[in-house]
Amino acid sequence: MKKAEGSLRIAIVGMGPRGLGALEALRALRCEGDAPIRVDVFDPFPASGAGPNFDPDESQLCLLNIPHRDISIRPPEYSRIGSFANWLPHDPDPDAFPARADLGRYLEDRYEDLRGQETYRLTRHACRVDALKRDGDGWLLQVSDQWHGPYDEVLLTLGQPKVCPDDQLAEWQQHADGSRGVLAQAYPAARLAEAAAEWSGKSIAIRGMGLSAFDVLRVLTCAQGGRFENGRYIPSGREPERIYPFSLDGKPPFPKPATQEIDERFTPTEAETNAFTDAMPKAAEADVTTAKLLINTAITPVALRVLSEHGAEASADRVLDWLETEWDQPGAQEEDGPLDTLLSGMALAEAKAPPTIGYTVGQLWRKWQDQIRAGYNPAKTPPDTAKALLGFDEGLKRYSYGPPLSASRELRALIEAGLVDLALATDPEIETVSDGWALSKGYASATVGVMVDAVLPSPDLGAVRTPLVSQLLEEGPLTPLAEGLSADTAADGRIIDTQGQPAHGLCLLGRLALGSVVAADSLHDCFGEASRRWARGVLDRQTSHP
Structure with a gap:
């Protein structure tokens, strides 16, 4: 099949928040007067931009785990859609947690706004992609018995595909x-x-x-x-x-702090954040022992300061002991039963009890999510270190991702x-x-x-039942970073094949790349630097291969 003449042609498989974030990032980097980009979107789910996790038709009883005050997914400057708070028909309580369906409708509007941009010639295909193959310098996508393409670039933003049950x-x-x-x-x-x-x-x-x-x-x-x-x-x-x-x-x-005032107790200073920002990329490229030391050294003095300022008895040794246990046995420090854990968590969130080491470390980890991703995701992390850092992040979610x-x-x-x-x-x-x-x-x-x-399945590539993922695993180039981890990808999202080489123009972003990236479950990650790195890579490749 011969490639049509004209502008850059892209296929995006999956159009939830991550696909939307990638399109917005690409639009933001384009120059005025550039030829329009032809984009084909493949997704059987009807709510483009929202995806199943933020289905606009979902029950209003399903809430985000982020209060309004922390939702910072502002659209690009060119967008005609304002912030989520301004988009709502009423002024939201900054401490309230919005319904996921409301955010889904907002993301749908952001997608519709992109359709009106002259940068794109956007075509949506309400269908599932079953297979993918090389065609010269491009890629072909199979839908049922038809092939679409060729495409200069293919981006897989598959979210959480169906998996084989445990x-x-x-x-x-x-x-x-x-x-x-x-x-x-x-x-x-x-x-x-x-x-x-x-x-x-x-x-x-x-x-x-x-x-x-x-x-x-x-x-x-x-x-x-x-x-x-x-x-x-x-x-x-x-x-x-x-x-x-x-x-x-x-x-x-553990629930998040109840109000902004309480939440600010856990806000690190600029100098503390700078120290963590310096430590994170070094930890991401280090051996496991060094990585733990770098993270512990950055967290301990900050946690100790917060604990001391708010009436908790603590020492550097106790904080370090807590952290060492967390690396190897997350949660083993906490001996309360289910009900006592619930009640103590509520007291911590309301500041009716002095903060504990765990609650403090968890809130700091939450506030450093951007620094964690910025330091980890572009790095080439050794597999053992990746497992350790992902395990540490996963364990702390009981605090950092709290309700x-x-x-x-x-x-x-x-x-x-x-x-x-x-x-x-x-x-x-x-x-x-x-x-x-x-x-x-x-x-x-x-x-x-x-x-x-009510258990979210792990992003184990071998358990995924989506035909496209199965095909890419069997035939290449998709390969796990290591046993127990997800896809090996480069900093710009390009899939790394079994020979350790990046596949030209074939990228994957999101949960199925855990190990190569960290904290991919966050909504904010969909509109962050990962999407911008992908967009810059697309444009750089277009420049080098006109």
Whole structure:
């Protein structure tokens, strides 16, 4: 197939926030008078710019884990769409956490704004790409039995594709097909709410106690007519009889600081941030031992200052001991049970208790997310160091990615109302029975007829069921950075093949590149430097290969 004459031609596979961020970055770097870029977008999901995670049709009960005051995904200067706060029809409470659906509609508008830009000739294909192959200097994309292209550049922004279920989930799927038990997914929440209307009076378990579990709890209660009022839950009578959330450690995540004033207690000084900014790229390129030392040395004095200023007893040795444990056994420092963890987290978020080392380190890590990505993502990180840094980041998410305080208060109210029971929260024994699942832990036990899976799968390339990813793994050039990590990519997103060479014009951004990049789950990362590096790479390659 011969390439058509004309301007640069790009294909973007997946048009959620990351695909949108990449297009905006490319538009921002183009010069006035440049020939329009021909862009074909391939995505079967209808909400371009939003994607499934921010589906505009999703339940309003599903909230971001970022308050309005921290949403800084401002559009480029050329855009006709303002900031999210200005786009809303009302002035938002800066401490409130918006609905994901509202943000999705905003991102849709940003995509529509791009369609009106003269920089692009934008064509959307509401279909899935099944395969990809080289065609001379370009790439061809297969959709069903048709090939599209050739394209000078292909960008894969696939988000979280479908994966093969883990062993436990696969067993449960088979069990649900042959028993009276029901296995449901947390999302789409609107679909879960419809199904939950038939579960009144049943006992339900939730697999996972992360952010998704809070959405599930609202669907099982508020979406069934209940409401929270003055710190209490007022039931409608259509709720399940009992809800049993559980996870490996049984501990809910810690809520973020309740107000901007409390949050500012954890803000590092400019000099402290500069020191961390200097340490991060060095750590990313170092061996594991050196990387840990550099990160610990940058964090310890800042954490110690915050703790001392706000009434906590701490020493440099105690902070270092906490950090050393966190590298090897994240969460092992915390011995509280599920309920005490919930209550202590609320007290920390409200500043009713002095900050702990963990809460302080977690908030600092959250505030340094841009510096973490800026130092790590362009670096060529040794695989063992990548595993260590990603594990450290993942462990700290119980603090840095915490829910709004309101979600923790809702959980407490549901416990006090007798709807939620945490007696089986910590890694219970689970057996399949004819009526569903039998859970037990110590002297506590329960049989549930419904199991809701609220666990986000890991971005293991080998488990991905998307045909395109499977094909690229089998035939190349896609390869994992190392066992247990995701795709090997260059700083500008180009896929690194099995020979260690970057594939010309074939790039991947986002979660499926974890290991090559860090903190890719953040919404802000979609509109950050990763997208700009990709855009600069595209334009540089166009210049060098006219």
